[in-house]
Amino acid sequence: MQCSDIKLPRETMRLDISVQSAAGQTDDTQCLERHPDVRRAYIFSNHSRRIRREGAMEPFQMRCIECGKAHDMTRPAYACSSCGNLLEVRMDLKAAKERLSKSGFRKRPLSVWRYRELIPVGKGAQVFSMSEGGTPLVRCSRIAEQLGLKSLWIKFDGTNPTGSFKDRGMTVGITKAKELGMNTVTCASTGNTSASLAAYAGIAGMKCVVLIPEGKVALGKLAQAMMHGATVISVKGNFDQALSMVMKSSDKLGMYVLNSVNPFRIEGQKTAAFEVCDQLGGVAPKYLYIPVGNGGNSAAYWKGFKEYESLGQSEGHPKVRGVQAEGAAPVADMFTKGSKELVPVKKPDTVATAIRIGNPANWKKTVRAIKESGGYASTVSDEEILAAQKMMARMEGIFAEPAGAAALAGLIKDLELGDIDRSAEIVCVSTGHGLKDPDTAIGQCEKPKAAEASVGALEKIITGGRR
Numbered sequence: 198m199q200c201s202d203i204k205l206p207r208e209t210m211r212l213d214i215s216v217q218s219a220a221g222q223t224d225d226t227q228c229l230e231r232h233p234d235v236r237r238a239y240i241f242s243n244h245s246r247r248i249r250r251e252g253a254m255e256p257f258q259m260r261c262i263e264c265g266k267a268h269d270m271t272r273p274a275y276a277c278s279s280c281g282n283l284l285e286v287r288m289d290l291k292a293a294k295e296r297l298s299k300s301g302f303r304k305r306p307l308s309v310w311r312y313r314e315l316i317p318v319g320k321g322a323q324v325f326s327m328s329e330g331g332t333p334l335v336r337c338s339r340i341a342e343q344l345g346l347k348s349l350w351i352k353f354d355g356t357n358p359t360g361s362f363k364d365r366g367m368t369v370g371i372t373k374a375k376e377l378g379m380n381t382v383t384c385a386s387t388g389n390t391s392a393s394l395a396a397y398a399g400i401a402g403m404k405c406v407v408l409i410p411e412g413k414v415a416l417g418k419l420a421q422a423m424m425h426g427a428t429v430i431s432v433k434g435n436f437d438q439a440l441s442m443v444m445k446s447s448d449k450l451g452m453y454v455l456n457s458v459n460p461f462r463i464e465g466q467k468t469a470a471f472e473v474c475d476q477l478g479g480v481a482p483k484y485l486y487i488p489v490g491n492g493g494n495s496a497a498y499w500k501g502f503k504e505y506e507s508l509g510q511s512e513g514h515p516k517v518r519g520v521q522a523e524g525a526a527p528v529a530d531m532f533t534k535g536s537k538e539l540v541p542v543k544k545p546d547t548v549a550t551a552i553r554i555g556n557p558a559n560w561k562k563t564v565r566a567i568k569e570s571g572g573y574a575s576t577v578s579d580e581e582i583l584a585a586q587k588m589m590a591r592m593e594g595i596f597a598e599p600a601g602a603a604a605l606a607g608l609i610k611d612l613e614l615g616d617i618d619r620s621a622e623i624v625c626v627s628t629g630h631g632l633k634d635p636d637t638a639i640g641q642c643e644k645p646k647a648a649e650a651s652v653g654a655l656e657k658i659i660t661g662g663r664r
């Protein structure tokens with residue numbers, strides 16, 4: 198079937214993702230069509246309706262990461278009702294393998310929803326999408342040469358619709374929020390989550406309330422949250438305090454929390470790992486460098502690599518190397534000290550405001566992920582972050598925000614310590630775009646040179662008056 202054969206009902210924005218069965222029909226859903234509506238949802242064919250009649254089984258479960266207790270996925274839940282630990286979505290791998298093999302998913306464009314058989318939203322869910330994912334995996338030959346590496350790649354997730362990886366989680370999170378019948382969504386944020394949530398709440402017609410730490414959010418992110426119409430609350434405190442306020446009040450105020458403690462956010466974010474494997478020709482890299490703030494994205498990547506390998510879609514999995522800023526490094530501290538419990542940093546501080554977090558809500562998930570992968574977490578200084586940020590911008594054309602350069606900074610530090618196989622495939626994750634934080638960028642560059650509007654003035658600057 199051709200894309201043009203699919204009739205697009207203009208007034209609907211439904212993406213039916215219930216292609217969960219082993220029904221085995223040729224998959225006409227692989228044909229994506231962009232909806233003309235500003236809401237930018239994808240429309241798929243009616244294929245799934247046929248499948249629903251056949252009574253496909255529900256292939257996902259939500260369980261506590263510690264005690265394993267199963268939780269109802271049709272209600273908002275962020276922590277285990279028995280032991281208070283984090284929740285995660287688990288997938289019936291056998292059933293998923295079958296669904297995937299019959300889906301023809303490889304013919305779809307690279308994007309979050311390319312992998313919809315592996316994303317736990319219900320049958321007939323209305324999906325809210327802005328073409329997230331499908332971000333470039335940039336081969337960084339110039340930096341590789343300078344560092345003496347054979348193969349270095351940067352997964353530039355700053356090219357997502359709102360300029361950060363958060364959009365991967367948010368398209369799934371908002372889809373879920375709607376599915377659960379919620380009208381208001383909320384988060385605490387160092388900036389990017391609030392920008393992304395505000396945009397996705399907008400396309401879903403939902404109310405959005407974001408809490409940000411006063412004076413510590415980069416200008417571009419604040420502008421986004423405000424422009425997309427969120428109610429922005431500036432908290433006289435840090436991110437950790439703002440998140441605690443959100444968690445304590447959301448039930449009472451009827452707000453759905455879309456911080457990364459929400460397991461569905463992670464399910465969207467794991468698709469970045471699928472993409473990396475697909476972009477590398479079906480093989481996982483040997484090392485994955487990734488910044489760690491609240492700990493969600495590193496856990497999501499690891500979940501993605503493991504699932505994709507278990508599903509037979511990729512070979513191997515990387516050692517995950519989590520990178521934190523020196524002034525906000527409670528997870529890296531655990532690795533250095535060999536401790537089992539996280540000791541929160543009371544007054545976290547770093548130029549990379551996105552990862553200015555002292556009490557990461559997902560610490561258990563990320564520590565487990567990093568350990569299971571055979572990796573570790575370490576720190577970089579603000580100077581090292583800024584140097585890596587400039588290097589990426591000047592040598593590879595990648596303008597990342599400071600947190601989005603922390604991964605490369607971590608790699609450079611490891612190379613100095615001699616702790617890496619230089620001939621291996623290495624991927625650094627760049628999580629957010631540099632335009633989000635123009636102040637930090639301008640602050641570390643030479644000021645523009647002032648000139649009168651004349652050719653003579655230009656000549657003088659270029660030649661230094663030597664001619």
Ligand code: F0G
Binds near residue numbers: 457494600
């Ligand atoms: N990089 C960027 C650009 C971020 O915005 C964040 C987190 C991280 C890395 C760390 O990811 O928390 O999953 O370990 N930003 C959140 C926010 C906290 O509110 O925007 P993580």
